[in-house]
Amino acid sequence: MGAPKQKWTSEEEEALRRGVLKHGAGKWRTIQKDPEFSPVLSSRSNIDLKDKWRNLSFSASGLGSRDKIRVPRMKVPSSSPSPSPQLLLLPAPDNVVEASAPEDIAKSPEDDKTHIPKYSAMILEALAELKEPNGSDVTTIYNFIEQRHEVQPNFRRLLCAKLRRLIGAKKVEKIEKSYKLTDAYAKKMLAPMKDPSQKKKDPAKPSKASKNLGLFAAASPALDAAQAAAMKVADAEAKAHLANEHMMEAERIFKMAEETESLLTLASELYDRCSRGEVLTVLQVAHREF
DNA sequence: CTAGGGTTAGGT
DNA sequence: ACCTAACCCTAG
Missing domain, CATH: 1.10.10.10 (Winged helix-like DNA-binding domain superfamily/Winged helix DNA-binding domain)
Structure with a gap:
């Protein structure tokens, strides 16, 4: 009615990321009260932070209109072609920046x-x-x-x-x-900025990851790296949990x-x-x- | 206070 | 019709 939905702005997302980097995921109240982020996140509750982070982590690692494997349970198949069944592999090879x-x-x-x-x-x-x-x-x-x-x-x-x-x-x-x-x-x-081999990434980005990334990539190359970092963070989070x-x-x-x-x-x-x-x-x- | 399940609004 | 993101509820 009054406030249909309050979509997260890029500033808020950035603040959240930095907050998580600084205090760690799970310290939502701490992040929200941190004077460094509170001006940006003033209209967000600690629960909002948690939910948003959940969404970010999810879309970053779940990444997929192709596969809807939410929580892939690997059962160590004896005849699997994949040599490392322990780690979750992203279906799209082009956006994996890796180490x-x-x-x-x-x-x-x-x-x-x-x-x-x-x-x-x-x-x-x-x-x-x-x-x-x-x-x-x-x-x-x-x-x-x-x-x-x-x-x-x-x-x-x-x-x-x-x-x-x-x-x-x-x-x-x-x-x-x-x-x-x-x-x-x-x-x-x-x-x-490295040689031309870096180039642009495949324009045919899978699904909505490009929507989020595109916003930042246009703004600054450093932020682009930060985005990649964030995805790694989410990925690492998942792994850490496992x-x-x-x-x-x-x-x-x-x-x-x-x-x-x-x-x-x-x-x-x-x-x-x-x-x-x-x-x-x-x-x-x-x-x-x- | 946090984590996680559930619900609804908006967009394709 | 389906999917995602924001929002809500509740147990621990």
Whole structure:
């Protein structure tokens, strides 16, 4: 009657996404009361947030006029052609950006010839997309990465160590208790938009995903990436839910790994500081707390 | 307060 | 006619 339906605006959606990244899915009241989002979400209740997030997650992973498999229950078929029945596969191959994204972003030819797997790439990616002017705190970064990729349970500790290294490499700077990309490095990332092989995605996008994505893609390329991120988030959410049991097991291992990890972090930090010319004694290090 | 099932309005 | 998104209700 009075208010037929109040459709969600893109600002509200964006605020919701950022809220989930910052506080985690399920903390609807917290998100709604956060001064960062409350102006945008003032007309939405915590329940509205929850429902909207449910819709977003659903259409992102369910994606489908082709298949209406809502909750696909894989029963480990003995003669299935699919080699990995555990993960849900999207029917449309063209909109799967997959983990190639982080590599693109953090591709620096000459910087570290040593190891540095893709974890640092994930961090840079997270900072680039969160792009908070005052930097993002560790929890925000952690949540972002944890929802987008599946990480080992001890990742939080690794994260601190990696951040220190990135600061040393002048790619990241620390403000108060938050981290952000340095201006110099942020520019380097924005410049190359990859070669023509990237091109446009298939114009024949399946169903309504294109409706939502199209809005943002036209506005800004960065938001486009954020959209892709959001889809990954939703996907990761689903996986995380399914992998709940595995996580409990992982938690047990985490307990064991934690002590080992402390040593690794210590070593990593030592290496970091020594490589910057600091002279440390074992005693100094021993007095440091974790 | 949140999660989840259920209901209805709007759009194709 | 069917599908989705917003809204509502209720148990935990």
